[in-house]
Amino acid sequence: MAGSNRPGDYAAVWPQGAKTVPVQPLAARLQSLEGKIVAQLWDYMFRGDEIFPLLEQALKERFPGVRFVPYDTFGSTHGDEEREIIATLPEKLKALGVDAVISGMGC
Amino acid sequence: MLRVSAAAEAAGVPSASLVCEGFVGQAATTSVGLGMPNLPLAKVPGHVDVQTPDELRANVLNVTLPEVIRHLLNDPAPAVLDKDPPPDEIVFEGGFEEVNRFFYENGWSDGLPIVPPTVEKIGEFLRFTELAPEHKLGTLLPDNRAATVWNVAINGVMAGCRPEYMPVLVALAEALADPAYGVEHSGNTPGAETLAIVNGPIVRELDFNYLQGALRDGFQANTAIGRFFRLYLRNVAGFQLHKNDKATFGGTWRVAMAENEAVLRKIGWPTVAADMGLEAGANAVTIARYTGGDVIVSVYGDSAERMLPYLAEAVTRMNGWQLIFTVGIAQGTLRPLLVLSPILAETIARSGYGKADVKRYLFEHARLPARQFEAYYGQYTNLYPAKRSLNELVRLGRAHPVFAQSDDPGRLVPLVEEPEQFMIAVSGDPLRTNAYTFAHNGMLGFPTAKKIRLPRDWTALLRQARAR
Amino acid sequence: MNDSLWLVVPVAQRAAGDWIDDTLAARAAEKGLTGRLDLAGRFPRRRVEVIRSADPVAQCNALYLRRGWTDGLPIVPPAIARVDDMLRFSARPREAVLGEMEPLAGLATVERVAANAVMAGCRPEYFPVVLSAVEAILAPEFNLRGVQTTDENVTPLLVVCGPIAQRLGVNGGFGALGPGWQANASIGRALRLVMHNLGGGWPAAVSLAGLGQPARYTLCLAENTAQSPWEPLHVELGLKPEDNAVVVQRAESVVNVTGGLEEIASVMGSLASAFSLLHGGRPAVLLAPYVAARLAAAGLGKAEVKRRLHQLGRIPVEQWRRSWLARELIRAERWPDWVKQAAEQGAIPAVESPEDITLVVAGGDLAIAQHAYLPSWGFPSARIVKPIELPADWAAMLAEGTRP
Numbered sequence: 001m002a003g004s005n006r007p008g009d010y011a012a013v014w015p016q017g018a019k020t021v022p023v024q025p026l027a028a029r030l031q032s033l034e035g036k037i038v039a040q041l042w043d044y045m046f047r048g049d050e051i052f053p054l055l056e057q058a059l060k061e062r063f064p065g066v067r068f069v070p071y072d073t074f075g076s077t078h079g080d081e082e083r084e085i086i087a088t089l090p091e092k093l094k095a096l097g098v099d100a101v102i103s104g105m106g107c
Numbered sequence: 108m109l110r111v112s113a114a115a116e117a118a119g120v121p122s123a124s125l126v127c128e129g130f131v132g133q134a135a136t137t138s139v140g141l142g143m144p145n146l147p148l149a150k151v152p153g154h155v156d157v158q159t160p161d162e163l164r165a166n167v168l169n170v171t172l173p174e175v176i177r178h179l180l181n182d183p184a185p186a187v188l189d190k191d192p193p194p195d196e197i198v199f200e201g202g203f204e205e206v207n208r209f210f211y212e213n214g215w216s217d218g219l220p221i222v223p224p225t226v227e228k229i230g231e232f233l234r235f236t237e238l239a240p241e242h243k244l245g246t247l248l249p250d251n252r253a254a255t256v257w258n259v260a261i262n263g264v265m266a267g268c269r270p271e272y273m274p275v276l277v278a279l280a281e282a283l284a285d286p287a288y289g290v291e292h293s294g295n296t297p298g299a300e301t302l303a304i305v306n307g308p309i310v311r312e313l314d315f316n317y318l319q320g321a322l323r324d325g326f327q328a329n330t331a332i333g334r335f336f337r338l339y340l341r342n343v344a345g346f347q348l349h350k351n352d353k354a355t356f357g358g359t360w361r362v363a364m365a366e367n368e369a370v371l372r373k374i375g376w377p378t379v380a381a382d383m384g385l386e387a388g389a390n391a392v393t394i395a396r397y398t399g400g401d402v403i404v405s406v407y408g409d410s411a412e413r414m415l416p417y418l419a420e421a422v423t424r425m426n427g428w429q430l431i432f433t434v435g436i437a438q439g440t441l442r443p444l445l446v447l448s449p450i451l452a453e454t455i456a457r458s459g460y461g462k463a464d465v466k467r468y469l470f471e472h473a474r475l476p477a478r479q480f481e482a483y484y485g486q487y488t489n490l491y492p493a494k495r496s497l498n499e500l501v502r503l504g505r506a507h508p509v510f511a512q513s514d515d516p517g518r519l520v521p522l523v524e525e526p527e528q529f530m531i532a533v534s535g536d537p538l539r540t541n542a543y544t545f546a547h548n549g550m551l552g553f554p555t556a557k558k559i560r561l562p563r564d565w566t567a568l569l570r571q572a573r574a575r
Numbered sequence: 576m577n578d579s580l581w582l583v584v585p586v587a588q589r590a591a592g593d594w595i596d597d598t599l600a601a602r603a604a605e606k607g608l609t610g611r612l613d614l615a616g617r618f619p620r621r622r623v624e625v626i627r628s629a630d631p632v633a634q635c636n637a638l639y640l641r642r643g644w645t646d647g648l649p650i651v652p653p654a655i656a657r658v659d660d661m662l663r664f665s666a667r668p669r670e671a672v673l674g675e676m677e678p679l680a681g682l683a684t685v686e687r688v689a690a691n692a693v694m695a696g697c698r699p700e701y702f703p704v705v706l707s708a709v710e711a712i713l714a715p716e717f718n719l720r721g722v723q724t725t726d727e728n729v730t731p732l733l734v735v736c737g738p739i740a741q742r743l744g745v746n747g748g749f750g751a752l753g754p755g756w757q758a759n760a761s762i763g764r765a766l767r768l769v770m771h772n773l774g775g776g777w778p779a780a781v782s783l784a785g786l787g788q789p790a791r792y793t794l795c796l797a798e799n800t801a802q803s804p805w806e807p808l809h810v811e812l813g814l815k816p817e818d819n820a821v822v823v824q825r826a827e828s829v830v831n832v833t834g835g836l837e838e839i840a841s842v843m844g845s846l847a848s849a850f851s852l853l854h855g856g857r858p859a860v861l862l863a864p865y866v867a868a869r870l871a872a873a874g875l876g877k878a879e880v881k882r883r884l885h886q887l888g889r890i891p892v893e894q895w896r897r898s899w900l901a902r903e904l905i906r907a908e909r910w911p912d913w914v915k916q917a918a919e920q921g922a923i924p925a926v927e928s929p930e931d932i933t934l935v936v937a938g939g940d941l942a943i944a945q946h947a948y949l950p951s952w953g954f955p956s957a958r959i960v961k962p963i964e965l966p967a968d969w970a971a972m973l974a975e976g977t978r979p
Contacts, residue, residue, distance in 0.1 A: 010223035090118035104125030135590035144591030
């Protein structure tokens with residue numbers, strides 16, 4: 001953008017800061033949910049206790065053999081345990097053979 | 108919630124994150140900050156709290172379900188991050204009003220006039236720190252932008268700070284960048300406003316007001332530094348209204364509060380900074396977020412025993428849904444703050460009470476019936492579903508044993524887990540028998556203290572500055 | 576002496592904050608378009624840009640053209656004041672998101688839609704119509720992604736219905752599809768600019784339409800309700816006469832037909848309708864008032880007219896079998912059942928059912944009747960009706976008058 005060069009003008013500097021986190025790739029997607037294990041992760045808010053069962057039932061109808069790891073297995077994902085859950089998540093998912101995750105609720 | 112999804116993705120497990128419609132924009136911004144701008148979101152139409160079970164069912168099955176399936180089976184669109192300009196880029200040249208218009212229209216201003224941040228003015232601020240301009244103090248969620256000495260100075264200029272406030276501003280930025288504070292929550296829907304408490308000789312050196320009107324605008328240090336904080340949240344953390352700052356109402360930024368350290372010394376009470384673990388007499392700033400507060404007027408009595416019941420009752424009344432930060436969302440993170448005017452503190456101290464004694468009194472007397480506590484989290488709100496009683500939660504190890512001392516639902520339970528979780532400060536009109544009780548936002552703005560670092564030639568620089 | 580223009584940047588960011596022009600610039604480079612679009616992706620990445628020049632309007636036009644932000648015609652620079660004027664005609668906040676615009680998922684915010692409406696030359700009072708039209712193409716059944724990226728030349732047809740059409744001067748009579756009426760020209764153009772700048776449907780870069788069509792500049796009209804013997808389109812579709820609405824569907828092209836129903840049917844019963852067969856679409860027939868009057872006088876209503884067109888307008892099966900689509904592109908089993916069944920009977924109607932035809936009385940009252948057939952393209956079948964939301968003080972605002 002062209003400067004103005006008039007006397008008494010202010011040259012104002014950009015007030016923000018550079019973004020620092022590089023883009024990380026997402027995990028590979030699945031071909032199907034048939035026979036897969038889906039983990040539910042919940043922050044214990046916003047009616048997840050109604051929404052997760054709805055999704056679970058519908059997915060079971062659509063994908064034979066799909067199984068679910070309930071959210072109680074992990075505990076609330078929002079709160080003082082959040083950091084611990086995140087830290088132990090990879091090994092826990094691996095130990096349980098989890099193929100996909102449904103995480104909620106952002107409201 | 109999205110951090111968990113991102114962790115799953117990083118571990119090689121595909122995810123679908125359930126978000127209410129109004130949260131999508133904020134979720135996308137958070138995802139950027141997590142390094143996964145294309146983290147797949149499955150939308151639930153509307154807001155779940157106001158839907159009947161049938162409506163919720165229809166919405167989930169018709170809209171959310173197909174998106175969940177799509178996100179787990181189909182590759183998401185590749186992520187592209189926006190490029191940032193170099194930190195010293197001149198974004199605009201023009202007159203005072205033009206600069207203001209440009210900054211306002213581009214979301215960098217709070218709507219009041221800002222002081223145009225020129226390289227020259229920034230330079231004046233940089234003289235008050237030994238840190239290099241490009242020194243990174245941390246990164247701020249949700250945008251994950253670098254908090255640098257340079258952009259601290261810029262926002263300090265804009266806010267109308269004086270250059271000599273720079274050491275305080277740097278400490279504030281460091282506190283914001285501390286993960287313990289939880290800056291990423293600063294756009295939450297309750298809309299809490301941060302209070303910065305300043306301690307140390309710097310209070311007098313920079314002419315902070317700590318007397319009458321301690322929480323009101325009118326003194327440049329308190330006021331401009333308070334404004335700086337919010338501008339910094341806007342420009343470097345990345346919170347903007349109608350985008351990812353989702354405060355239902357919000358409030359204006361609070362002026363920074365300074366304690367009356369002469370009185371504290373006189374009565375032998377530690378400062379807030381000392382309570383936070385810094386050495387006595389240190390220059391420090393402590394930040395925490397508060398959703399509200401109220402003045403406790405006309406505290407009557409000639410002794411602690413006569414005054415404390417009223418204070419305890421007022422503190423209890425200020426804490427309702429916030430109790431979820433003691434039991435529920437985040438165990439034991441509630442830190443109610445009580446600000447005493449000097450005359451109240453002196454009177455209480457004269458009765459032989461130290462701060463710890465006052466805290467113990469509050470712990471034992473600022474109480475409410477257990478059933479009322481349970482109503483806040485499980486009946487009035489749905490902030491902690493599963494409708495568990497306090498006793499059940501203690502049994503499950505999800506609440507401190509102090510909440511299960513009997514089965515009587517009328518038993519009185521405290522606001523916090525232990526006395527030390529109360530915070531007490533001394534400020535305000537020294538001769539007015541008023542106090543102030545703040546409602547705290549728990550882990551969503553947890554008390555965080557930082558030392559204020561002064562440049563070697565602080566005294567000389569300060570003298571020069573004051574001679575202007 | 577320099578003047579300034581303070582402009583709202585009219586292009587889109589995705590939900591994550593990145594700008595779709597980065598993708599567009601890359602695509603343009605891949606397709607060798609950077610001679611014409613030498614400033615693709617080169618613009619300040621913020622909400623507001625300031626252009627200072629001796630002739631800022633000309634400078635803005637030159638920049639926008641080279642950035643790939645226009646349809647090739649001059650635009651009205653989206654100055655903040657003009658965008659604000661436009662926004663007064665919507666109750667929604669400027670940051671409200673109408674949806675993600677395919678194919679590049681740019682966020683259609685109310686403000687950026689307004690900026691494109693300003694560019695298109697819309698008067699502020701047209702804005703509610705523009706918003707409804709954008710919502711219509713965001714409906715999943717419109718298949719915006721298909722329309723924006725296909726090699727076919729399809730574009731949205733926008734019919735403005737209800738008292739608002741006359742109030743805003745949307746033409747439905749002589750020259751309804753041609754130039755001269757600000758509403759027809761600019762409302763349709765605004766929709767196309769939104770598709771271009773917020774969805775990223777850049778011709779030759781993202782949109783691979785072989786030829787495109789003139790209606791990709793604008794395709795917007797009102798029904799000639801004054802000279803129609805039948806109920807208006809929106810009433811036929813279930814609304815009340817006093818309701819205002821836009822009706823939007825996909826138009827592969829605009830074929831002029833002179834004569835009567837038989838002539839229209841003969842065009843319908845040709846390979847011009849090949850994609851209706853394949854995709855099951857909703858074509859439109861713009862019927863001249865002269866013919867409409869004579870049909871009504873003979874006792875026919877809209878439903879009967881459609882039945883006649885459905886009956887008369889049939890493609891001989893041999894022509895269909897020999898067609899390029901049937902031979903080269905689409906295997907036999909992929910044609911819908913109704914097409915295969917009709918083929919066995921020897922002739923295939925343009926659409927599965929007469930109700931699939933959208934019938935609109937439009938154009939000048941001439942004995943040499945000029946009709947138009949607009950074949951459909953793409954699935955699913957779509958005829959999208961969106962009510963037009965007016966601000967509460969609409970009438971007062973119109974009376975106040977607006978900047979032209």
